[in-house]
Amino acid sequence: MKFGLGIASPPVESPSSSEKEVAFRIILQAKARKKTLFFRRVALPQAGETVNFDFQEVTFPAELKEVKLIFQTEGPEGTASFWINPIIIAPQKERPVPVILISIDTLRADHLHCYGYERSTSANIDSLARDGVLFERVYAPSSWTLPSHVSLLTSLYCFNHQVETGLDRLSPELTTLADIFRKKGYYCAAFTGGGFLSTVYGYSRGFDLYRDDLGGVFQQEGAAQVARATLDWLRQNKELPFFLFIHTYQPHSPYACPYPYKARFLPENPKWGHLDLIGYLGGKQGIFKPLPQEERENIIALYDGEILYTDEVLIGRLLAALKELGLYERSMIIVTSDHGEEFYEHQSWGHGQDLYEESLRVPLIIKFPDGSPSAKRIRQPVRLIDIFPTIVDFLKLKTSDFLASLDGETLWPLVQGKKQSGRESLAELAGNILNSHLPRRTALFSQGKKLIINEEFSPEALKFFSFPPPDLPRLELFNLNRDPQERENLATQEPEVVRQFLRRLEELYQAARRLEKKKARLTRRLKEELRALGYLK
Template identity: 40%
Template sequence: LEFLAPTAPLKLLIKARRNWHPSFMQIFIDQQPVTEIELSRTNHFFTIDLNLPPGSHHLTVKPLLNGTQRSGGPTPPRILIYEVKLDSPHDLINFYVPAHRQEEFQKGLIQLEYISPLLEDGRLNPFAPLLELKHTEVINAQLQPINPEKIKKKINFGDRTIDVLMSPPESRYEFELSLPQKAVLEFGYGLLIEEDSVPPPNGAALFQVILQNKKSEQTIFQASLPRKEQDSSFFQKEKIDLSAYQGQKVKITLVTTASENQSSTHNIFSFWFNPLIYVPRKEAPKVILVSLDTLRADHLGCYGYSRETSPYLDALSRESVLFENVYAQSSWTLPSHTSMLFSLNSASHQVYYNDQRIDPSLPSLASLLQKAGFLPYAFTGGGYVSSIYGFAKGFHWYEEPAGGRHAPLARDEAERLANYASQWIKANQDKPFFLFLHTFQIHGPYDTPPPWNKKFLHENAKWTRIALRKYLESWEKEPNFTPEEIQNIIDLYDAEIFYTDATLIKNLIETLKSTGIFDQTMLIVTSDHGEEFYEHHGWLHGQTLYEEQLRVPLIIKFPHSRYKGHRLQPKVRLIDILPTVMETLRLSYPAKSFEGRSLLPVIEGRETSDRVFISDLALKEVKNPCPALMATNQGDMKVIIEKAVDTIKNMEIYNLAQDPHEHKNLLRSQRQLGLKLYRRLEKYYREKLAVLRETKKVFLDEKLREKLRALGYIK
């Protein structure tokens, strides 16, 4: 075994075992004996301290019998080595320098720095992505590297993840173009500064925008950051009217220079954010996708609920297409939102567990719309929709202000989100945009701000708020709730829906109408999963695949309210949203890369049969490449299969047309149908799981853990 040693002590760790023969192992480094180890018959784990000069070395392991090498006998001696590992307190970074660059490298003109993804206190290091050394270079259709110098990066900036052009002083970016009429230049600029760094009082970096035409060259923008000492705002946005240069061919240069007083010891990184030239047009197309986490369809008035929980959403549904039978691809947040935004079933994206990150090679709705010229922004509740899981793919700006990674769960999250969304829409109403809005407001704990929390409560209600998951975990056995207590819990859940409707949905619709862009906007309202209230002797979500956890609303207001008033019964899926958006906008996209299909044929009556949904759930305690629970359908017949390794542990079959609440298991009379659907699922999972996705493990910093703890996901 050949290995590289750093300039630090090493520990050699070996796991091995032998058969019945007394056996020894002799360890050699560079053909020189280091030590001799006697092996036990069970697993043997040992370490050897090494002090080696830095560079390449060779490790050899030789078996010995009774101190001498022997062979023969009825059963030959065997040594099985399980693991060989070299451990060091120092990281070793191996890189190669081209021959023509070696001279300048030896003169110290090339400098590398490596930063761990975690800080000492367990928080994620915001500088780690900036100095990432290991990466895969992407090649475009012309066989040219895309972003070869890693100038374009995603960085975490407070509670937001943004696309930036890294611009260390001294740097220049030049763009030549012919300016259209009424052109506007919009951009951001900022700094990342380590906590222990003190920037100069007159600014750490100077940002300039220079415009050159045939006649002259002039600086049209100049600013330094920070603007004053102790200034905590290291990010700014600007907008410059270029109509004076319309029709001219110009060169625009973005320049970053260091301030006179900046020391090389300052750990300060300067950048530009999303420089954009556009022509303001209110009639430009717009897409807004709203995900109301944990909202079951049958608790909305427009889906037949007896209570008035959603008057504004009900009114919107009359301007829209309402799909009556929509199925989520999982019953908890992370995999279901992955399916929604990437149009893949769980077996295809393979995000089953709470420490898995979405494969960065997968195209998303945001990345497709970004390539088509849309401005993609997101405001979310964080948690399992945090950018840390890869949801920022394709978004220029992915913000988590309504709770997010760096704040506790807010009881007025929907109202805060409404304010963020309203301000952003007003500022960007003249651009084509894609806006993704997500909130945990309806998700437990049920803690609506007063007086909203009492909207549906009886006078003698036991609880005016409840963190149900924590309450259930506080009991050694499952508590026996009375019918009144169950209704009390449902009342609090319904209050969350009412509050979300009256703040977020109402505000969103009013903003779109007051800005005059309601007609141009494709507005989609949905959810990732439902919630159970003991219908099948369980609570909350992420536990089963029954209707109360899988059936979600889907209301689509098309541009100019096309198709308004349609209520459609065929079963459809969350994965169908992405293709529907792309085909509505008449944008080309790689349809074969997605499992969803456009809903336009269903809306236009060209498709009337139920689509096949595949929903699943993995056991979070035992990691397995196959899910533990799977559900699918053939028309109205639904099968739920619980697996135990390679066998069926339990099977349930329901006729949803006759038994919509799944009370009568038809296994005895429909066993053959169940086995047929099981074989179909087995074939599907074999094919999909044969293609392994790059679902890297995520680092959960303590503040994200706090958010997940507040939502009841972790203890």
């Protein structure tokens, strides 16, 4: 049996010198006999510490048919001590495929070397691509963290899962990827940077362990923190059937990773050796501020340094550890992102305000067990929401009826070389997310063309920004095959195509799921994190 234990906070009043520990005890009762399986004393956390936990393992005779396990704690009054999800592990005839899903926040596909980028930012991701399948055109369902990750873990468009603002929470009516794995006997663990991956939003459902306290946005070595916690867990649980979800904010602004990574792509005498971009712009109200080309290049060089750092300290160390533990060959490993990043290609910085290619195009690399197929590239456009059904289909975890209920479609037939009809892709941004003063945006991609619907800024919203936003038309239509930079708006030239897109959007929204919206209660820690991200004042 595996379990965790810990203490969330010390008591309000200082305990006496003899009461600075909590005793944890597990008693096995079989018929009239009792036996202590586990006993440990754990010191109270120091002032300011939020949690002090540890993972343990005990065994008991498999021949016992009926037993009772008693979990006891003794300590100072007012101490919040707890046990973490005890799991009884039975011997298995077959070893299920380990599954590792990695989300690198704010990672543009076109800034990875394996996607054609001129800089060598991603040697380890490139290596994984050589051992697996690289999807060249992958679309996220939104251009900011919360709704995009919920879509990743539910295979639903934003309008169907309805987690569209910073105050929405995942509905208990929905099935997550972790729910499925757990019901199939997998141990489910997550190591994340918190913020919009906080348990407040319901992400922890289905997970046996969910960490949201690792390497937040303002941590210079966030990816390394995630790597250390992940590798420690892997070494302790390598024999288990597991689903592992890993997330880091490392490439997200501010750009301040350790030397020499942050300096790798900088010119001589750069203006900035590190930078909080949103802070420099004066907060969210400055995202439309034009900057000189030299400063733009400096910013991009810093961003690329963050990718390089993430690739080496997280992806590189993870892949090396998997090989060392004998897990690499038989694992299914997926690397992707939730959205991209804008560097003023369309007159704005950051993400979460537009639905252009630089915001929505993300990487997707899947290494299948035993490395087959390998070094394969798929050009057909696919979506972030297709990852969930691909995993479920490949491992045969659910029926075709269940897969049909998802918005995403399995990629396994494409990987096998079977022809499929083109996939449409929908992306959305709700209006005024956490008082951002940004209007709603909707984009639909199909057959090489993309329609963007731009709601107007209200007069009050326009007053919020220190530099005016670009004056965008209500409708934008782009032929991405001929115009991948989205420079020529064809909406007035191709009105029938626009009407077809609008009719399709209406069909999608009419078929939307009807869920009771759940609101998230923002904790003090989460409010501080969102304030640091620039979403709260």
